[in-house]
Structures are given as structure tokens and as C-alpha cells.
Amino acid sequence: EAGVTQFPSHSVIEKGQTVTLRCDPISGHDNLYWYRRVMGKEIKFLLHFVKESKQDESGMPNNRFLAERTGGTYSTLKVQPAELEDSGVYFCASSPTSGEQYFGPGTRLTVT
Amino acid sequence: KNEVEQSPQNLTAQEGEFITINCSYSVGISALHWLQQHPGGGIVSLFMLSSGKKKHGRLIATINIQEKHSSLHITASHPRDSAVYICAVSGDMNYGGSQGNLIFGKGTKLSVKP
Numbered sequence: 618e619a620g621v622t623q624f625p626s627h628s629v630i631e632k633g634q635t636v637t638l639r640c641d642p643i644s645g646h647d648n649l650y651w652y653r654r655v656m657g658k659e660i661k662f663l664l665h666f667v668k669e670s671k672q673d674e675s676g677m678p679n680n681r682f683l684a685e686r687t688g689g690t691y692s693t694l695k696v697q698p699a700e701l702e703d704s705g706v707y708f709c710a711s712s713p714t715s716g717e718q719y720f721g722p723g724t725r726l727t728v729t
Numbered sequence: 730k731n732e733v734e735q736s737p738q739n740l741t742a743q744e745g746e747f748i749t750i751n752c753s754y755s756v757g758i759s760a761l762h763w764l765q766q767h768p769g770g771g772i773v774s775l776f777m778l779s780s781g782k783k784k785h786g787r788l789i790a791t792i793n794i795q796e797k798h799s800s801l802h803i804t805a806s807h808p809r810d811s812a813v814y815i816c817a818v819s820g821d822m823n824y825g826g827s828q829g830n831l832i833f834g835k836g837t838k839l840s841v842k843p
Contacts, residue, residue: 650830659731660815660833673830708772716760718831722771 619643621711621721629727635697638724642691642711648672649692650718651684655705663707666692699728732756735816735834742841748803750837752816755797762831763790763801764815772815775801806841813838 622641630636642649651663663682664674668689677684681700686692696703706725710718733754742748752761763775776783776790778799783790787806792799803810817831 652831652833659733659835660817660831662830662832665830676830710772717774717777718762719774720764720772 621709621719623707623709623721623724625724626722627725627727629729630699631729632701633698635695636699636726638694638696638707638726640692640694640709640711640721642709643713643719646711646713646719647689648712648714648718649686650710650712651692651694652708652710653705654708655702660708663694696726699726701728704728731834732832733816733818733834735814735837737837738835739838740840742806742839744807744841744843746806746841748806748810748839748841750801750814750816750839752799752801752834753797754799754816754818754832756818756832757821758797758818759821760819761792761799762817762819763799764817766813766815766836768812775814803839808841808843811840 621643624639628636647668649666652660653663654660662676664677664684665672666686669686681696683695704727706723708723709721712718736751760777760779762777765773765775778790778792787804789802813836815836816834
């Protein structure tokens with residue numbers, strides 16, 4: 618069974634540009650989570666999908682971040698326009714229920 | 730003060746030593762997770778527990794709900810155990826937020842020397 622995959626593994630963009638991160642959860646997992654770790658801080662929750670619906674987006678930092686999960690399969694997280702403080706590692710996780718979560722390898726985003 | 734606190738922040742051990750990493754939390758929880766992150770690697774779930782104790786190989790995780798404290802133990806440590814160990818909790822119904830979203834500690838960086 619394939620695990621959670623994320624693309625790209627690393628993205629370097631300039632301030633003001635747009636970046637879209639993708640997460641493919643484990644097939645059949647209804648729950649999909651986005652998390653972020655910025656330098657020197659703990660990992661923070663961004664949002665939670667159940668199938669295609671946003672269950673909780675209380676962790677989204679501002680309206681420059683837009684997450685979608687069309688069809689309840691893969692999810693995208695778009696940052697537009699990117700700012701320097703958006704740099705960090707973005708993790709995606711999926712789970713079949715609210716139990717154990719399976720994490721992807723993360724996308725390292727660097728905004729210069 | 731973070732809702733999930735880990736200690737120590739960094740830990741260096743000699744191969745074969747018994748290791749303990751501690752986690753304290755200040756919110757009501759439905760479950761506590763121990764995760765492992767290798768350098769440059771993704772995050773792997775080691776344990777999810779809501780009471781008592783779990784064991785997997787050389788790893789043991791315990792939780793005391795009354796004291797809001799959990800420990801991760803590694804017996805007969807090995808250099809391949811070197812990684813960042815992260816404690817995370819799922820808030821309970823009173824905490825708010827969606828069921829399952831995790832609150833993370835800052836992690837404990839473990840280095841096991843041969």
C-alpha cells in the first residue's frame with residue numbers, strides 16, 4: 618500500500634510569487650490534515666478535511682492560504698502571494714478515522 | 730507556555746543506554762501520540778495511546794492521564810535510534826477544534842553514539 622505522498626519535496630520561490638503544494642493521502646482515507654513547521658518552532662495544525670469538506674480550518678494563518686480537496690482525494694495548498702514568514706516544512710497526514718495519522722515526507726518551502 | 734512540553738530538548742546517549750523522553754500536556758486529550766522524525770525524513774507514528782502502556786520492540790510508551798504526563802522509553806539504545814522524537818496530543822471534545830487535529834511538542838533531538 619502506498620503511503621502519503623507530497624509534491625514537490627522542496628520549493629524555492631521569491632516573495633510575492635505563488636506556490637501550490639500537493640498531498641496524495643493513502644487511498645480510502647477520508648481524513649486529511651495539513652500541518653506546518655516553521656524554523657525553530659513546533660509543528661502547527663493548519664486544517665482538516667473530511668472527504669472534500671473542510672472540517673476545521675482554524676489553523677490557517679491568513680487568507681493568503683487556500684486549501685482544496687476536490688473529489689475527496691488529493692489536496693492542494695496554495696500560498697498566494699508568498700511572504701518570507703511562510704517558509705517552513707509543510708506536512709500532510711491522512712487517517713481513516715480520527716485515530717493514528719500517517720504522515721507524508723513534507724514539502725520544504727523557502728521564500729526568498 | 731506551550732500546551733505540550735517535552736524534555737529534554739536534546740539528549741546524547743551512549744549505545745546500549747536506557748533512554749527516557751518526557752511529555753507533559755495541559756489540555757484535556759482524547760489520545761497522545763509519539764512520533765519519530767529522522768534527519769531529512771518524514772514523520773513516522775510510533776504509538777497512539779489514551780491510557781496505560783504500549784510496547785513495540787525496544788520502545789515503550791506510558792501515559793498517566795491524572796498527571797497529564799507521558800514517557801517514551803528506549804531500551805538498549807542504538808545509533809539508528811538517533812532522530813527527533815515528537816509528542817503530540819489530540820484535544821478532547823472540550824478543547825475545541827476538529828477531532829484528530831494534533832497539538833505538537835517541540836520535539837526531543839536524540840543522538841546515540843556508538
